[in-house]
Amino acid sequence: MYTQRTIVFSTNCRKAKNARSKRFLTNRDPKVFENPKTSIFVRGSTTSQVILDTLKDLYSLSKPNAINFTKKNQIHPFDDETGIEFFARKNDSSLFAVGMHSKKRPHNLILGRTFNHQVLDMVEMGVERCTTIKEINSRVCAAGTKPLMVFNGEAFAQNEQMIRLKNILLDFFRGESADKVSLKGLECVITVTAGPTGINGEPGLIFLRTYTTSLKKSGVRQPRIELEEMGPALDLRIRRVRYPTDEMWKQATKVPKELHQPKVKNVSRDGLGDKYGRVHLGKQGIDKIQTSKVKALRKRLDNKPSKKQRTDGAES
Amino acid sequence: MDVSGILAEHESRSKAIQVDRLIPVEHDLGVLASFDINMLDETKLRAGQKVRDNYLKEVSREGAQILINELFSLPTTTDDDSVYASLPKTTTVLPREKPIPKEKPMTRWEKFAKIKGIQNRKKSRMVFDENQGEWRPRYGYKGVNNDDQKPWLVEVPANADPDKDQFQARREEKKERINKNQRRQQRNLEEGAMSEKRKHPQQMRKRELQKALVLSKSSTASMGKFDEKLEGEPKIKGLKRKFDPLVAAAGKEKSKNMDILSRVAKGDTSATVLNVRKAQRAINNSKRTKK
Numbered sequence: 001m002y003t004q005r006t007i008v009f010s011t012n013c014r015k016a017k018n019a020r021s022k023r024f025l026t027n028r029d030p031k032v033f034e035n036p037k038t039s040i041f042v043r044g045s046t047t048s049q050v051i052l053d054t055l056k057d058l059y060s061l062s063k064p065n066a067i068n069f070t071k072k073n074q075i076h077p078f079d080d081e082t083g084i085e086f087f088a089r090k091n092d093s094s095l096f097a098v099g100m101h102s103k104k105r106p107h108n109l110i111l112g113r114t115f116n117h118q119v120l121d122m123v124e125m126g127v128e129r130c131t132t133i134k135e136i137n138s139r140v141c142a143a144g145t146k147p148l149m150v151f152n153g154e155a156f157a158q159n160e161q162m163i164r165l166k167n168i169l170l171d172f173f174r175g176e177s178a179d180k181v182s183l184k185g186l187e188c189v190i191t192v193t194a195g196p197t198g199i200n201g202e203p204g205l206i207f208l209r210t211y212t213t214s215l216k217k218s219g220v221r222q223p224r225i226e227l228e229e230m231g232p233a234l235d236l237r238i239r240r241v242r243y244p245t246d247e248m249w250k251q252a253t254k255v256p257k258e259l260h261q262p263k264v265k266n267v268s269r270d271g272l273g274d275k276y277g278r279v280h281l282g283k284q285g286i287d288k289i290q291t292s293k294v295k296a297l298r299k300r301l302d303n304k305p306s307k308k309q310r311t312d313g314a315e316s
Numbered sequence: 317m318d319v320s321g322i323l324a325e326h327e328s329r330s331k332a333i334q335v336d337r338l339i340p341v342e343h344d345l346g347v348l349a350s351f352d353i354n355m356l357d358e359t360k361l362r363a364g365q366k367v368r369d370n371y372l373k374e375v376s377r378e379g380a381q382i383l384i385n386e387l388f389s390l391p392t393t394t395d396d397d398s399v400y401a402s403l404p405k406t407t408t409v410l411p412r413e414k415p416i417p418k419e420k421p422m423t424r425w426e427k428f429a430k431i432k433g434i435q436n437r438k439k440s441r442m443v444f445d446e447n448q449g450e451w452r453p454r455y456g457y458k459g460v461n462n463d464d465q466k467p468w469l470v471e472v473p474a475n476a477d478p479d480k481d482q483f484q485a486r487r488e489e490k491k492e493r494i495n496k497n498q499r500r501q502q503r504n505l506e507e508g509a510m511s512e513k514r515k516h517p518q519q520m521r522k523r524e525l526q527k528a529l530v531l532s533k534s535s536t537a538s539m540g541k542f543d544e545k546l547e548g549e550p551k552i553k554g555l556k557r558k559f560d561p562l563v564a565a566a567g568k569e570k571s572k573n574m575d576i577l578s579r580v581a582k583g584d585t586s587a588t589v590l591n592v593r594k595a596q597r598a599i600n601n602s603k604r605t606k607k
Contacts, residue, residue, distance in 0.1 A: 002404075004387055026460075029414075029417065030414035030416065030417040031414070032416070032417065034413055034414065035413075037413055046552075055411045060573075067420075094413035098378045113411065114413070115411055115412065115413065115414070115415075116413075116414055116415050120411060142386070145346055147348070148348045148349070148350075148380055148383050148384075149347070149348060149349040149350070150349070150350050150352065150376060150379035150380060150383065151349065151350070151351045152352045152354075152356060152375055152376075152379060153352075153353070153356060154353040154355070155353060157351065157353050157354070166351075166409070167408070167409075170347055170349060170408060170410065171411075174347055174410070177406075178403065179402060179403055180393065180400040180401065180402055180403065181348070181387070181400065181401055181403055182398050182399070182400055183387065183388065183392070183398075183401055184398055185397070185398075186348075186384070186387065189376060189380045191372070191375070191376040191379060191380075193356065193361075193372055193375065193376075194356075195361050195362075196358040196361055196362060204486065207361075209372055209373070209376060209575055210532060211373070211376060211380075213380065215384070216332075218329065218330070218332040219326075219329025219330060219332065220326075220329055220330045220333060220335045221388055221389075222384060222388040223333070223384065223388070224332040224333050224381070225377065225380050225384050226377070227373060227376055227377045227380060229369075229373065233369070238585050244411075248593060249411065251415060252411035252412050252415075253409050253410075253411050253412070254412070254415075254416055256417075260581050274403075278428070281602045298571075310461045
């Protein structure tokens with residue numbers, strides 16, 4: 001099926017000659033807390049207006065962590081991955097979108113990810129309709145806002161291809177990973193809906209819609225949300241999916257020990273909120289108890305009770 | 317006390333934000349995502365563009381409303397007139413872009429500091445210079461530590477040679493310090509590389525020296541027989557210069573000369589002249605440098 005590749009860890013053959021280049025290289029080094037993923041938008045050897053519009057709009061959604069290539073390239077990710085891997089390595093990006101057009105695969109869009117500068121997984125889709133931001137011509141949300149993502153349809157939980165697409169889309173539009181989010185800045189909503197499958201069992205359309213939000217006052221703390229279409233609006237149909245190899249996926253999803261939350265052991269709480277813990281004493285060394293040289297245990301020749309006892313008895 | 321009225325009022329107020337879903341919607345607030353597996357109206361999705369888009373907008377609004385409800389229920393922190401919600405940890409498994417960084421081996425100083433319990437104290441970049449009355453960097457350009465590099469006067473120490481150039485001496489000292497630092501950095505790198513291969517770092521030096529010794533001996537005509545012996549130098553076995561006897565056995569001399577002639581006649585410089593051992597070593601070395 002696909003070539004089984006062993007993981008090659010890239011060595012840093014490039015050496016920094018001054019502090020500036022050193023900073024540049026250390027920024028691109030593997031880190032515990034990673035940089036936000038950059039995406040590249042590449043054109044194939046032949047393109048159509050539809051696919052160019054799609055790429056342009058996806059690029060504007062992904063700004064500022066996005067690079068748009070304007071020249072055409074002989075690139076076929078599913079046949080030869082080295083082309084896209086080269087671009088990803090040079091631009092230090094791990095997300096890519098390739099757009100091309102041919103008679104066999106019209107308006108072809110490939111979204112994919114790399115791990116360690118090697119293609120991890122990709123999804124090839126046909127863009128059946130694209131309504132651009134310009135066409136819709138309404139309010140646009142600021143670049144760099146984290147979008148809310150909504151996935152509708154049970155196919156996204158059942159169909160393997162859709163599950164893979166969902167994962168890739170989440171990664172694509174994730175932006176910077178944050179542990180806090182400003183409640184005022186929730187401007188953008190991207191919804192992906194799985195359409196019904198065709199009569200012959202062919203994959204259904206996937207509707208990707210983008211909206212800007214306006215939060216209205218409701219009587220309660222949570223506001224009422226109203227949406228206004230911003231664009232792009234894409235109707236996609238999955239063609240091919242390249243899944244990651246098991247070992248590569250395993251490597252990619254490893255969590256460094258710095259991010260592991262240490263398991264708190266031996267602590268429990270009861271219904272009243274009291275904290276309990278078990279004290280383990282260990283086995284008592286019975287053979288090591290001092291039995292000789294202990295006055296109280298000494299057997300007396302005259303079987304008289306010990307001095308202490310006698311005085312107690314005298315007192316009472 | 318009749319609470320039903322208050323409850324009814326609250327319910328009517330929260331109608332605006334209420335969304336009914338058969339199957340409860342799963343969400344991953346760490347990535348601001350919600351996953352709704354409820355049934356969708358297929359007829360509307362198969363219908364014309366306008367109907368479909370309106371339906372999608374409706375469904376999207378409800379989905380976003382559920383998310384907003386969840387987000388506004390999170391614990392918040394206020395900062396500079398904006399309210400931040402603290403997001404929980406993500407539950408979706410998203411892959412990293414690069415592998416987890418390898419643990420760097422500890423340098424000599426780091427090992428020593430660990431044993432002694434020396435803590436690294438961060439020093440500030442700027443230091444207040446009393447002489448000039450302003451803040452200057454601790455090191456580097458216009459730094460406080462470079463003050464004595466361009467002195468207008470240098471005292472000749474009592475025990476020094478009076479003809480020696482003290483200014484030159486200062487410059488040389490600084491260069492020596494820099495070189496020492498670079499040598500130490502290089503040594504740390506080499507020792508780190510050795511400890512990664514699970515070999516003892518000090519042993520690397522020893523092995524390298526022994527290799528160099530053998531090479532130097534074999535590269536002399538007398539195979540190092542008459543070289544000055546170092547202290548503690550191990551005896552190297554098998555390093556002998558072979559001489560063929562002047563008068564060889566009957567057939568041997570002929571076969572040897574015929575061999576040479578045939579090789580020269582062939583013009584074969586590659587195949588038979590290949591030293592397999594050397595070639596293997598060359599391949600191994602190139603493999604090692606590639607890694």
